[in-house]
Amino acid sequence: MNVQLPPRSPKTSLTEMTEIVLPQHANALGSVFGGQVMAWIDICAAVAAQRHCGRVAVTAAVDGIQFLAPIHVGEVVLLEGRVNAAFTTSMEVEVLVDVEDPATGLRTRCLEAWLTFVAIDRNRPCPVPPLDVQTPEEKARQQAAIERRSQRLERRRSNG
């Protein structure tokens, strides 16, 4: 039986994390390792996905990640994740990463990432609630996610 789950607002999945860059996170240039930020992004996105679907969700793909500016030791890293679109068993999660200068409070966008998570029940993909998009911004995010997904599926098809 295919039970329709009640829709959930994108606000349900909103997830904020704050980290501080310590010397053990840094490379020889004193900026953070890409892999460290990717780990923070994956955690933030997993929490957002799980808040939306109310289940365990696993990372299926990283659809895009842009490193826009370096992050240095001592800076405060602010991550904000949200579900942009919900499909059948998968969801696209966006994570935006800013740094905050502790002296001035000035914020700079350093990374943007889009990830696909799949909800799991008894070791198998299971349905996720639809996303209840209302505002023009939520609708635009959903539309962009639909386009990224269709490009990814097309790439998978053409790669066999």
Ligand SMILES: CC(C)(COP(=O)(O)OP(=O)(O)OC[C@H]1O[C@@H](n2cnc3c(N)ncnc32)[C@H](O)[C@@H]1OP(=O)(O)O)[C@@H](O)C(=O)NCCC(=O)NCCS
């Ligand atoms: C992701 C995973 C659960 C998909 O399982 P599967 O049996 O291939 O599932 P299906 O083919 O039925 O696809 C289920 C959904 O996953 C999506 N999916 C599967 N593989 C994907 C991929 N590589 N990229 C993006 N989405 C993918 C499908 O599009 C489908 O979405 P939809 O239901 O919304 O249309 C499985 O491949 C897996 O367990 N991968 C390892 C996950 C993992 O260990 N992550 C890192 C640690 S958290």
